[in-house]
Amino acid sequence: MLKFDLLATDPDSHARRGTLTLNHGVVQTPIFMPVGTYGTVKGVMPRSLEDMGAQIILGNTFHLWMRPGLDVMQSFGGLHQFEKWNKPILTDSGGFQVWSLGAMRKISEEGVKFASPVNGDKLFLTPEISMQIQTVLNSDIVMQFDECTPYETKGHLTTEREARTSMELSLRWAQRCKTEFARLENPNALFGIVQGGMFENLRDESLAALVEMDFPGYAVGGVSVGEPKDEMLRIMAHTPHRLPAHKPRYLMGVGTPEDLVEGVAQGVDMFDCVMPTRNARNGTIFTRHGDLKLRNARHKSDPQPLDATCTCYACAGQSGVSWADGGRDGFSRAYLHHLDRCGEMLGPMLTTVHNLHYYLNLMREVRESLDAGQFSAFRARFKTERARGV
C-alpha cells in the first residue's frame, strides 16, 4: 500500500510537506533516507537509527541478491526481519549496481547479463527478476528496473540520441516491471523512474509516459552520476515539480545538505545518499556552520564537540544537551581526532551517528519550517549559517 497526503505547500517555491503511509509505517516528508546497502546502515545499530529519528532506510537489491542471497532472505520472510528494522524500507532495482560493473556486463532488450563480482557466476537481471527479488525482500517501496543513463563514458558525453535510446528502454522496462509486480501480487508500492539524461525534452517525454502508466510514486534518476553541479541543479529545477502533485517524488542519490534544501524547494519529497555515512568514515563532518575536516591537526586538543548546536550522542552524550546550551557530555573534537588517528572503530561509529543525525535533523527543521509557513526564511538562514565556517 501507499497513501500520500499533502499537508502544506510553500507559496514561494515548489516545497511541500506531506505524510507517506506505507505497509511498515508512516513517513513524514520531506525526508532523508539513510542507505543500508548490505542490510545495515554502515556503522550504526538499528536502535541508534531509531534514536536519531530515521523513518525509512534503503536496501540494495543487487548486493542483497549476491549476499546473503535470496534463499536466506526468503527464510526470514524479507529484509525487515533479517536486519531487525521494523519501519519502512525502500529498495533500489539493482540497475545502477549492474550498470556500475562496466565492462563486466552486457545490456540487451531482455535485461542485463553479468558475472557475479562475489563468485564469478554468470547471472541475468531483468525487470521481472528485479521485481521478484524485491518481492522477496518485501520492501515497502520497490523501484522499477531501469538503465541509469550515464553523463559520460570514458570522456564521451552521452548524446541526445543515446540518452533517448536509453530512456526509451527504461520506459519499456517500466511497463514490464508494472506487469510483473501486479502478477506477483506484491502488496507494496512500485515507483517509476524518470530518465532522459541532461536533456529536458527527453525528461518531459519520460515523465509523461510514466505518468500515463500511473505509478503510485515517481523518482528522478540519472542525476548525481558524475555531471557538473550546475547540470544537476538544472535537472533538479526542471523535473520534480512537473511530476503529479498528489504523488511522492524521490530524487535518487542526492546529495549535500545544500542540495537537499534546494531539492525541497524544487518539490522533492524524498532523498537518499551515501554522503553522510561515507564522509563520516573519511573524517568529513557536516555541521550547521559548514563542513569540518576532522583529520586537520588543529583539532588535536580542541575540547569542543563537532557541532556546538547538535544534540546527537557524539556531540551531546547521554544527556542530549548541546554544548551551546551548556551541555558538556559530548565527545570532543580532540577525542574524535585521536580515534581517527589510531584507526579505532569508535571514531567512525560516533561520526556516523553525528552526520546521519545532522541530515535527519536538517530535514526535521525543513518540515517544521514548512509547517510554520516559514520555509523561505529557513532556506535563507540555512545558507547563511552553513557559509559561516566552522
Next chain:
Amino acid sequence: MLKFDLLATDPDSHARRGTLTLNHGVVQTPIFMPVGTYGTVKGVMPRSLEDMGAQIILGNTFHLWMRPGLDVMQSFGGLHQFEKWNKPILTDSGGFQVWSLGAMRKISEEGVKFASPVNGDKLFLTPEISMQIQTVLNSDIVMQFDECTPYETKGHLTTEREARTSMELSLRWAQRCKTEFARLENPNALFGIVQGGMFENLRDESLAALVEMDFPGYAVGGVSVGEPKDEMLRIMAHTPHRLPAHKPRYLMGVGTPEDLVEGVAQGVDMFDCVMPTRNARNGTIFTRHGDLKLRNARHKSDPQPLDATCTCYACAGQSGVSWADGGRDGFSRAYLHHLDRCGEMLGPMLTTVHNLHYYLNLMREVRESLDAGQFSAFRARFKTERARGV
C-alpha cells in the same frame, strides 16, 4: 583513595566477594575489566559499556603516552574526561608494552630506552616517568612499573637465575614507584605486582617483599605470557590466596571464562583480558554452552541468536528478553554471519557487545553465587554448561 571491604568468603575455595571503593566509584568484586587501550574499548560506545554493567575499564599508559600524548591528556585533566567514562579506570604501567617492543628496547637499572613505534623518537621510560604519566591520566588504580618476566625468549625457557634477576629489578622499581607516587601526591591507589616467573619460591619472595612495602592492592603479573595452560594454572593456584586477605587481588591479562571462574576459586578479585573484544572481531563468540565460530557456514540461515539465554542487545534486541524466554528481538546468527562475510562494521559492533556482556554477566553470576553461598554449585554447573557445546 582505595577502600576494600570483604563481604563474604567461600568455605570450599579461596573465592571472595567484596566491594572496592575508588575515587570514581564503587566496584563490586570479583570483576572483569574491559580493556580500553587507546582510550576506547574497541568497538563499543561508553553508553553501551554502562548498559552492560561495566564498572571499571583499563587504559594503556604506553599507548596513551604515544597518542594523543601527555599534553592533550593534561589539557583534559585526565583520561576520564577525554574518553567520557566517569567510572573507575585502571592503567597499566607501560612496562609490558615496552617489553613487547623486543629488539627495539634496552633495559637498564634506571629504566627502558626505546624508539617510539609511532614516529621513531628515542624515548626513556622509568618507574618515575610511569608514575608521572599515570598521575596525568588520573587513573583510579595505578600499576607499578615492572619488568614482565618472559616465559621463553626465542625458544629459550627463562631460567630461575634470570627470573630472579628480573623479579629483583621489579622489586627495586616497586619501591621507586611508591616513592614517586607519594612525591606526586597522587590521590589514587598504587598496586604492586608479584613477579617470579614460573618459580614458586621466587613468587613467595616477591610477594613477601611487596607486602612489606604495604601497597593498597596487589597484582599477579607474568602470567598469560605464552606459558602452557597447566603452568598458568599452577601459578594461579599458588600466588593469589597468599596475598593479604584484606586487600584486592588482580590477576593480569587472564583469560578464558574457565580461567576466570578458576581464578575466583583461587582468590582473585579482578581480571582483565583482550579476549572478549579481540575474539568478537575475529568471529569467536563466548556463550553459556561453549564457544561459537561465527564464520562457520552452518550459521548461514540460522534464525537463533548467538546465545539463547543471553539478554544483551545483540541477542535480545531492545526488549532485552532472551530467546529462551520467548524474545524474538535479537539479531540472528545468520545476520551476524552475513555482516562478518561482508566486512560490515555492525558485525564486530554487535559481537563485541555480546562477548563483553557475556564476561560481565559471568562475573555477575559469580558474585550472586557468592552472595548466596552457592559458589561451589555454580562452579560445577558452569563447567557442565560450557562443555555442552553450542
